[in-house]
Structure formats: structure tokens, C-alpha cells
Amino acid sequence: MLLIAALGLAIVFGLMGVINLAHGELIMLGAYATFVVQNIFKPFGEPWFSFYIIVAIPIAFIVSALMGLIIERGAIRFLYGRPLETLLATWGVSLILRQLVRSVNWSLFMAIGIFALLFFGGMQLLKRLVDWQNIRSKALVILLPLAAGIAIAFNLLLGANPALSKPWFSARNVDVTAPTWLRGGTTALGFQTPYVRLFIIALTILCLIGVYWFLQRSTWGLKIRAVTQNRTMSSCLGIPTSKVDALTFALGSGLAGIAGCAVSLLGSVGPNTGQSYIVDTFMVVVVGGVGNLWGAVVAAMGIGILNYLIGSGTLALFLTSVNAPQSLIDLLLFFATSSMAKVVVFALIIVFLQIKPAGLFPQKGRTAEL
Amino acid sequence: MSSQSLISNQQSTDLMLRVSDINVYYGESHILRDVDLSVPAGQMVCLIGRNGVGKTTLLKTIMGLLSSRTGNIFFGDRPITKLAPDRRAKLGIGYVPQGREIIPRVSVKDNLLLGLEARPQGRKGKEAIPEEIFELFPVLKTMLSRMGGDLSGGQQQQLAIARALMGKPRLLVLDEPTEGIQPSIVLEIEAAVKRIIAETGISVLLVEQHLHFVRQADKYYAMQKGGIVASGSTAELTQEVIQKFLAV
């Protein structure tokens, strides 16, 4: 899970140099998408319901990728090369998204739809009809409040109808039930391993292979690599860099969506779900080395395992069995809760970055400054 | 507006590229001053001038990497002043920049395939690298799976020219293609450019310091302190002009 999320972030942060604080919310959106798909499948009864997760994965990918696309087109593309503004803008977006899932209902949904239709439709129409360059700012000033006004009026009007103004999701967390074939577990390898974990591991490996294949073998993957390595020259070669940026961002966001799908299998999902993952995800990217997918893999595994070993007290138990000094065991037991484990891991990462500031696998040669 | 473009149509029917009244700034420093320049279709034009006078800046402006505060750029009879670099490349301008700008962590083959993006319809499906490219630059054939960044300077330069040719441009823009390259390869590159012109009838805009190469052009422009100060046919390039504008 951590790895899929980190993979998405590694693409956005590493390849594009954009710090996306809304990445966690894209995970959350993916989880909610899974929840919706589950609810759609419920009425169909058993044989179908078991497979909802297979449908949910691409849907979660698409939902988050689309949202990513909107974020990139709407905000981030104006802010390339300005990290501070990007940071603030994506933070703002993360707040908006969190509030959005809290309060989204049919009337809001339709109001947003109407606004988009009026505003962008109007702009397209004007572009067709008149000399756009000259009236651009005037058109914006008129269109924006007009579209917004109609949309808000519409929202209020519809809001009177309780059926339309009932929020889609309750403010409390929602639960996704894993399909039957993912319940239970196996005790192979001497560990008690739930099937869900195995499924997520398999999903992660699939994503990894998919991303690798896409970046290394496909035409668009080649363009993405070219643009990240030399933006100006790529544009001189006829590569539409802004399209490539949008695609890269959507890909990273879509991966966050898949991660969200995995998250929903592990526990309940709320508007704040994303927050608890974003820090871990960033740590993985930083430790792995920015822009390095292989580094992200190793770092995700390392951090995940370390978290588990310290958090579950396994290490303490192990030390007891080999008669380590009592004080050391006590110390480890003190940290044997998940939040204290995070503290330790975080401290270890800081120490690690002091030793290797560029991450596990620093890039050599000319791309180093990427 | 319409009458203006009509006039320019008449003037530029036989011009591949026409740059008029260009003023470019880096921040507040005024780099190019009222530059006019044109490249007739099928001809090779050479831009000379000492280091730092603004030759690269002019080529970057032609590619759309920098924008001019005034003036216009026409490609054929089409104004391209407001187009982004990728659109200009797709119209048929192949750019070989100073410093070559090979994509470093991408294989030589992929670097060449990236050149296909400049074709009007982009790169469609599985297009192979045409054999002519390897006839011009045989070294590249043996290096297809190497990383672009691992090649020597001369090889990178050949790759950069080959990459530009992959897009079948109508105008080739070369910025100091022989800078910092050992003499034997300089001759190879010169010969290749000559052959490209003979075989494809392409127009060329060249920035160059080697006199031998400059002499192959049809026309020259000499630049000083960001302005064009002399121009004419290379046949009448005098010793005085050479002394003044070439860093030999």
C-alpha cells in the first residue's frame, strides 16, 4: 500500500518536482470510489459482489487520475518552478477535497456541473465567435460571476429538496467490506498472513510492473522521460510538454487512487484518511531518492518492515529470547505502539538523511540536479 | 492586420524564414537590438559573430524559447511569433542547439525516435529509423542501445543532427555544431551537412566559427553587440570582415 502511494508520489514529486500535498486526498478519493463501487455491486448479490474489487481498482484509478488532471490543469500548471506556491495551492486543494467528500450531494454535484458547463462552454463559444485575445480579461470578469451566480442559485433551489441535499457520504467513516474470497488468511511461511495483505502485495507488484512498462516501453513513457530530463529540448523536438505534464500528474494521481483502493480494504475510510498516509509516503520518496522508482520500492519495504518490527513489539520479544539486557527491552517495549514506532522511524530517517542526503540511490551524472 | 499579412505574403514567398525587428531581453539587459534576418528557401545562411554577441539568443527566439518584445517571425508565410516551441518544431524547424542537449538517460535509439515527434502527425506506432540517417552518421548504428549521455562530444553532435533530421524539417537550425569537437569529426559533420542540403534541398541557418564551414554558406550575417552589422553573399566575405567577426 505504502509502496503504491509512494510510487504515485515518486512520479509526481520525483519526475515533475512538484510537491503535491493533496496526494493523500487523492488516496482518500480512491478509497471512496471503492466504497461507491461496492455499494453499486451490493444489490447484485453474491457471485457478482465478490468481484467488485476488480472493478473498483480501475475506477479508483480513473477517478483519482481525473481529479489529478483537474488539479494540474486548474492550478499546478501555472506554478511550475515555484515550489512555495505549489505547496500552498496543493494544501488548499487538499482542504477543498476533504470538505468536498463531507458535503457532496446531488444538488452540489449538479451545481458544479452547471458552473463548469456555463463557464467553460461560454469560453469555448466566445473563443469560436470573437477575437479572443482582445476580450479575454473582460470575458472572464463577466463569465465567472455569471456562471457562479447561476450555479449557486441552482444549488439553493435544489437544496430545498431534502432528497437532493442529503450528503452522499456520512460524516463518519465508511467501511468497505472485503469480498469473501479475501477474508481469512493463510499461515504459510510461518506467519499469520491475511489474504487481504497478499492481495495488496500482488496489486503492488502489478502496479510496479505496469509503471515500469509504461515508462520504459511506451511512446508516452518515453516522452515523459524526455521531458523530465530536458524540458526545453523536448519542447524543441515537438513534444507537447504541457500535455506530458498533465499526463504525468494524472498517472501519479491515478496510482494514489489505486493505493486508496488498497487502504479501504485495510480499515474504515474517512475524509481525513489521506492525512495519515501522506507523511509516510513522503518519507518513502525522500529516503528512496527523489525521482527514483527503484529507491522508492526499497525504501517502502524498509520503512514498512521497520514500522512493523518496532510497533508490534516483535523486536522486543526477539531480544527477550536472546537474553539482551533488560533495559534495552524495556526501551523497545516503550516504543511498541504504532505512534511511538513512527517517532522512532522518523528519527532513524533523519539520521539516515544526514548520512545520505540524496537518498538510497542518488542519481549519478548530469541528471543529478533534477 | 490583414493588409499587413498580405504584404508579407508577397515578400516572403521565396523565404523560408523571416525575422523582423526583434528585441529580446534577459530580465532588464537588452540582448538583441532590432534584428532583421531572412533565410531564402533552399539556401544556407550563416550567422557569425564573437562570443556573447547574442547568436544563440537569436536562435532561441526563432525556436520560441525566448520571446521578443517587438517584431515578427515568419516561417514560410506563416507568422509563428506566438507559437510555443513544440508547435514550431511540428511546422518543420529542426533545432540542433549549442551544447547538443541530448536526453542523457535515454538510449540513442530512443533519442532518435523522439525526433519523430516533430513530424506533423507526431510519431505513429512502430516507425523505424530511416537508413539514410545511418548513411550520414554510421557511428550511430553501432551505439543504438547506449545511453545518450555516455556518448563522446562528437558522437552527441552527430546524434543531435540526426535527431533533428528524423522530423523531416524544412529548416535546419544549427548552433555551433563544431564547437569543442576534434578536427576529424568536424570534417565529417561538415560533409554530412553538405550532403543533407544536396539530397533534401533543406534550408539551413548556421552559427559557426570555423571559416571553412562558413564559406560553404550562400549568405552571411555578422552580428555585434546584439545587432546585425553586416551581411551579404559569402563569396564576397572579405578578410576584414573575417578578422572582425570570427574568433580565429
Ligand SMILES: Nc1ncnc2c1ncn2[C@@H]1O[C@H](COP(=O)(O)OP(=O)(O)O)[C@@H](O)[C@H]1O
Ligand atoms: N540565461 C541568461 N541570462 C542572462 N543573460 C544571458 C543568458 N544567456 C546569455 N546571456 C547573455 O546574453 C548575451 C548573448 O549570449 P549568447 O546569445 O549566448 O551569445 P553567443 O551565442 O553569440 O555567444 C551574453 O552577453 C550573455 O551573457
Ligand SMILES: [Mg+2]
Ligand atoms: Mg552561442
